[in-house]
Each structure stands twice: as structure tokens, then as C-alpha cells.
Amino acid sequence: MAFRSDLEALILAALSEGAKHGYGIVKWIKVRSEGALKAGEAQLYPVLHRLEEDGCLASEWIPQEGKPARKVYSLTEKGTKVLAKQVGEWRAFRAGVDRLILGEEGS
Numbered sequence: 001m002a003f004r005s006d007l008e009a010l011i012l013a014a015l016s017e018g019a020k021h022g023y024g025i026v027k028w029i030k031v032r033s034e035g036a037l038k039a040g041e042a043q044l045y046p047v048l049h050r051l052e053e054d055g056c057l058a059s060e061w062i063p064q065e066g067k068p069a070r071k072v073y074s075l076t077e078k079g080t081k082v083l084a085k086q087v088g089e090w091r092a093f094r095a096g097v098d099r100l101i102l103g104e105e106g107s
Contacts (some may be wrong), residue, residue, distance in 0.1 A: 008051065013083060015079070021071060022045060
């Protein structure tokens with residue numbers, strides 16, 4: 001299979017709409033999937049750190065009044081390219097599954 005279900009793709013998609021902190025990404029995934037998908041912080045942060053190390057994300061600490069600073073992540077140019085590749089792989093995967101399960105010629 002060319003596409004594997006991956007939290008990485010969901011994170012990149014969330015950040016394609018703008019910078020977010022970890023909880024903002026978790027909330028985006030839940031809301032946009034209408035509750036069908038959920039990501040826990042234990043799953044999220046290792047992937048965020050790996051994407052940052054790979055150059056797909058940039059981060060900065062944003063101060064908050066009366067609270068600890070919050071780390072906010074944003075997509076880099078490389079992250080945008082990786083997301084575009086994953087979108088293409090997802091579309092091909094989805095079309096194959098549609099043909100197998102629904103008997104459709106692809107979507």
C-alpha cells in the first residue's frame with residue numbers, strides 16, 4: 001500500500017490552516033473529523049518533535065500572561081511539500097479502496 005494511515009498527515013493538514021499549539025492540533029483533528037478521529041498528547045508530541053527535527057515544522061515559544069509560555073508549531077516549505085505528497089498518496093489509496101469495497105471506478 002502506498003499510503004499508510006498516519007498521524008503525521010493529520011498534523012501537517014492541521015498546520016496547513018495556520019500555526020497551532022499541541023492542544024489546538026488535537027482539537028482540530030477531533031472537530032474536523034466530527035469526532036471520528038482523536039489524537040492523544042502521548043501520540044502527538046513524539047510526531048511533532050520528529051517533524052520538527054526533519055524540517056517539516058518550525059516552532060516558537062509564545063508567552064502567555066499569568067501562564068507558562070506555549071510552544072506553537074507552523075508548517076515550513078518542506079512540510080508543505082510533504083503534505084502535498086501525502087495528499088496524493090491518500091487519494092490513490094482511497095480510490096483503490098473505493099474500487100474494492102464499493103465497486104466504484106474511483107473518486
